[in-house]
């Protein structure tokens with residue numbers, strides 16, 4: 001079989017709303033979340049390479065030593081899962097140019113895994129159906145199914161594998177404030193469930209119209225991880241306050257952190273933000289489309 005290759009920008013995500021519901025007997029928690037892709041993404045290239053398996057990661061965000069061994073990398077595991085399920089490819093070489101901070105609640109690693117699945121499906125002589133691809137994605141983690149779809153905006157529940165895909169909202173400026181620490185996801189889930197105790201989730205009524213405008217989305221915004229994480233890391237609350245003060249219509253933790261993002265209706269004043277934010281800032285926008293896979297050869 002000839003060597004084939006594909007490439008895509010693995011756009012990261014923010015969670016505009018995130019609720020942690022019941023803990024299953026497996027230890028995993030049911031979630032309810034509103035995902036939006038952002039323009040910031042890693043560049044992921046996959047080459048089918050008979051008899052070989054490799055992963056190369058480069059770029060600023062990869063130098064922090066936070067990447068771990070290749071076999072544990074979610075992008076590698078995505079390729080292995082695809083090959084095990086379909087028999088294609090017989091080998092792979094994955095190349096990731098890291099631009100998304102690692103361990104930051106932006107789904108960078110999950111977006112890379114989603115990108116690998118999409119690329120392999122674009123190269124495969126017998127592609128999987130969208131439902132089959134989602135089943136593979138769901139086994140890799142709660143953010144991977146959304147980051148495998150072609151939709152930039154979706155309400156997801158269960159373990160992230162059940163989704164209502166939504167028409168994208170108009171693009172907005174997003175500021176990502178990056179505290180210098182990462183937060184362990186299992187630990188953050190533990191903090192939330194300790195705080196929730198046996199509290200029954202509050203009733204929630206979402207009007208379909210609310211998901212069609214930024215005003216509606218702002219009304220249901222929030223993240224159950226924010227309070228327990230901010231209790232242990234006061235900088236989180238401070239960054240959220242600064243972003244709100246700078247005009248963000250939504251300012252909150254993304255995923256289990258540690259990134260605090262702000263969504264702005266008008267371009268934010270970068271000089272003023274840099275003077276008041278006690279964390280590095282990255283400027284991006286919400287995405288209105290998911291970048292298509294480019295088949296290279």
Ligand code: C5P
Pocket residue numbers: 027028029030031140141142143158159185186189
């Ligand atoms: O999905 P991911 O592999 O990133 O999850 C890491 C850990 O976070 C899991 O091992 C589990 O402890 C916790 N988790 C959870 N409920 C979810 C997702 C993750 O409790 N829906």
